[in-house]
Amino acid sequence: MFRILFECTGLWVVYHGMTSMDAKAEKRAAAKAAKAAASAAAKLAKKAAAMAAARVAADAAIAQIDLASYDVIVVAFSGGKDSLACLLHLLDLGVSRDRIELWHHDVDGREGSSLMDWRCTRDYCRAIAEAFGVKLYYSWKCGGFEGEMLRDGTATDRTAFETPEGIRYSGGDSPKRSTRRQFPQMAADLKVRWCSAYLKVDVCATAIRNQARFAGRRTLVVTGERAEESPNRAKYLPFEPYREDNRDGRRARRLVDQWRPVHAWTEQQVWAVIERHSVNPHPAYRLGWSRVSCAACIFGSVDQWASLRAVSPAQFDRVASYEGEFGKTIKRHLTVVQQADQGRAYAMSQADAVAATSERFDEPVVLPAGSWRLPAGAYGDSCGPS
Numbered sequence: 001m002f003r004i005l006f007e008c009t010g011l012w013v014v015y016h017g018m019t020s021m022d023a024k025a026e027k028r029a030a031a032k033a034a035k036a037a038a039s040a041a042a043k044l045a046k047k048a049a050a051m052a053a054a055r056v057a058a059d060a061a062i063a064q065i066d067l068a069s070y071d072v073i074v075v076a077f078s079g080g081k082d083s084l085a086c087l088l089h090l091l092d093l094g095v096s097r098d099r100i101e102l103w104h105h106d107v108d109g110r111e112g113s114s115l116m117d118w119r120c121t122r123d124y125c126r127a128i129a130e131a132f133g134v135k136l137y138y139s140w141k142c143g144g145f146e147g148e149m150l151r152d153g154t155a156t157d158r159t160a161f162e163t164p165e166g167i168r169y170s171g172g173d174s175p176k177r178s179t180r181r182q183f184p185q186m187a188a189d190l191k192v193r194w195c196s197a198y199l200k201v202d203v204c205a206t207a208i209r210n211q212a213r214f215a216g217r218r219t220l221v222v223t224g225e226r227a228e229e230s231p232n233r234a235k236y237l238p239f240e241p242y243r244e245d246n247r248d249g250r251r252a253r254r255l256v257d258q259w260r261p262v263h264a265w266t267e268q269q270v271w272a273v274i275e276r277h278s279v280n281p282h283p284a285y286r287l288g289w290s291r292v293s294c295a296a297c298i299f300g301s302v303d304q305w306a307s308l309r310a311v312s313p314a315q316f317d318r319v320a321s322y323e324g325e326f327g328k329t330i331k332r333h334l335t336v337v338q339q340a341d342q343g344r345a346y347a348m349s350q351a352d353a354v355a356a357t358s359e360r361f362d363e364p365v366v367l368p369a370g371s372w373r374l375p376a377g378a379y380g381d382s383c384g385p386s
């Protein structure tokens with residue numbers, strides 16, 4: 001592109017001309033834009049098809065679930081919006097509160113680490129359980145995320161889980177020794193993204209397998225994965241036997257099903273049920289996070305790393321220093337410091353920052369009529385576990 005300036009009746013006029021080189025470049029840019037638009041449209045169509053399939057599967061699933069037939073309904077409760085929507089949906093369906101148990105898998109464990117999670121999450125879960133009159137049991141991998149990550153020629157630690165009779169432990173005696181000393185990989189495969197498997201999925205399974213109270217009974221495990229979140233999650237079945245189901249076993253027979261009631265829900269539906277019940281969402285949503293689990297989630301966007309650095313600098317620094325110590329970054333080729341440098345921190349109020357990073361959650365759970373507001377993080381960056 002070149003420009004010719006000439007004076008015309010006292011005004012400077014700019015004439016835009018074009019060379020054949022410019023025309024070729026523009027053509028290439030137009031072709032690239034058309035390709036990007038086609039790819040975005042294909043992705044949208046694929047997502048719409050996945051959602052439609054999820055809705056059909058969900059309708060079929062609900063037709064075969066007899067909620068009244070389960071003795072215990074365990075809700076895997078992270079404190080995030082999707083698990084909260086699961087709880088509220090069960091209440092909407094008339095499930096009696098005395099059969100519902102919230103199970104929160106404590107990612108940092110109870111041995112003193114606070115590397116990954118929001119400080120308020122544990123107490124937020126307590127507040128929700130108390131407000132709705134349902135039981136709450138915590139469970140965790142001893143040593144938490146940090147302990148598992150620092151394994152160096154050692155076996156994975158034992159799992160602790162609260163029961164009606166107190167804390168029980170299982171495992172920790174495996175002869176298998178190995179070394180991690182690196183963060184989980186940002187992948188859908190739980191073999192390499194070991195945090196989800198070791199700190200959540202396996203912890204839940206261990207707690208079910210090792211409690212005699214589930215033997216000879218019907219248990220429903222409710223989880224909040226949604227098809228919209230990722231192509232991987234879109235493939236999940238809305239209803240299936242849970243992995244610790246042993247209905248046909250010769251010993252310790254137990255029937256355990258798994259239901260994903262919000263699998264076909266949109267984010268809009270999730271926020272709608274929370275608003276209808278006027279429930280105060282986890283404070284991290286007010287800060288700007290759209291998905292809430294670990295504060296320092298390995299899938300964090302550049303804006304989230306920048307925001308974490310602003311809101312919880314000591315936690316951010318510890319993650320950054322582990323990257324240096326291991327000589328391996330969470331995201332290939334970019335340290336969390338470089339990611340944070342590329343991002344922009346959310347506009348966060350001091351009060352919300354304090355709420356998210358405090359051990360206590362002192363706010364009302366059910367907000368007064370007319371005061372519920374959609375948090376800043378709703379419909380934002382949807383990065384998180386896939």
Ligand code: SF4
Binds near residue numbers: 116195293294297299
């Ligand atoms: S929230 Fe992120 S870091 Fe935490 S366990 Fe899940 S995938 Fe891992």
